[in-house]
Amino acid sequence: MKAVLISNPGNIELVERDIPEIKSRDEVLLKVRLAGICGSDMHIYHGTSPVATYPRIIGHEFVGEVVEKGKEVKNLKIGDKVVVEPIIYCGKCYPCRKGRPNVCENLKVMGVHVDGGFQEYVVVKDANVHKFADYLSWEEAVMIEPFTIAAQATWRGGVEKDDFVLIIGAGPIGLTILQYAKYKGAICIVSDIVDFRLEKALELGADYAIKASENIEKEIRKITGGMGVNIAIDAACTPKTFEMAVNVVSQAGRVVVLGFDTSPSSIPQFNITKGELTICGSRLQTNKFKEVIDVFNKRKLNPTALISHKFHFTEIKEAINLLEEGNQNVFKVILEF
DSSP states (O other), X not given: OEEEEEEETTEEEEEEOXXXXXXXXXXXXXEEEEEEEOHHHHHHHHTOXXXXXXXXXXXXXXXXXXXXXXXXXXXXXXXXXXXXXXEEOOSOSXXXXXXXXXXOTXXXXXXXXXXXXXXXXXXXXXXXXXXXXXXSOHHHHTTHHHHHHHHHHHHHTTOOTTOEEEEEOOSHHHHHHHHHHHHTTOEEEEEEXXXXXXXXXXXXXXXXXXXXXSOHHHHHHHHTTTSOEXXXXXXXXXXXXXXXXXXXXXXXXXXXXXXXXXXXXXXXXXXXXHXXXXXXXXXXXXXXXXXXXXXXXXXXXXXXXXXXXXXXGGGHHHHHHHHHHTOTTOOEEEEEO
């Protein structure tokens, strides 16, 4: 079989590998059908991921079909359509004992620390595999994992009905968060530097769209009657957007950050203490697959609206080049296997 390998930063290639074999009774062999290219895959490609190891078969957003299973796998049958939960955790450390395995002290993520889904076949533990409704298309299902990120971010922010929520950045993750916040009944404001992305946000249900070149804080105060937003979710992930998020939230507001930028931000303590703000990170997801799959099965979201381009996986270099160009019309790029 063929696989997409990043041997070292900047060097991505197709390699020939043996089809993996099931070695444990609780494993399944999947034929990968579709996979999404994530921003973190691009960071691994560029060598800017602070956690990835090389060489690495990348890909953590993937769906496939069960073609073989171990003897102890009871909840799956051959032919089942499944999505893979890409986190592997120890279950013993403090975060795991607290029910937060997404930040396990010994965390491994498929496609980052261990080989992932950009290959024709992959073996995974049955605990990492989730069925979805047969009537969902592969294109719908490949967006389940990105929407678990949105479910996590909105959960960390405590998003509820009628909350004012600011989503900073209208890229693929920002727009999944927008859809999930709207699903929860929030009033959503989206900011971005690109007009086309703001138009997309409005199409997907944003109540307000603000160009980043405008005075965002002033516009937010106007929209919210001077209060500020109850939750700001930073999906742009720069030091400046983090600072802005803290400045635009209401008293008792929440700020959720998703980025891995190692540059410092300048945030006075006064703003945090005066408003008793909650600032929290959101990484991956905590037991969100079943929740999101249920929402997908009920077709409460519009996941395929975020897919802008599809390539065969053997065209991985063309797909990477497209993402490198920074074209504003590019949202989610998926690979077919």
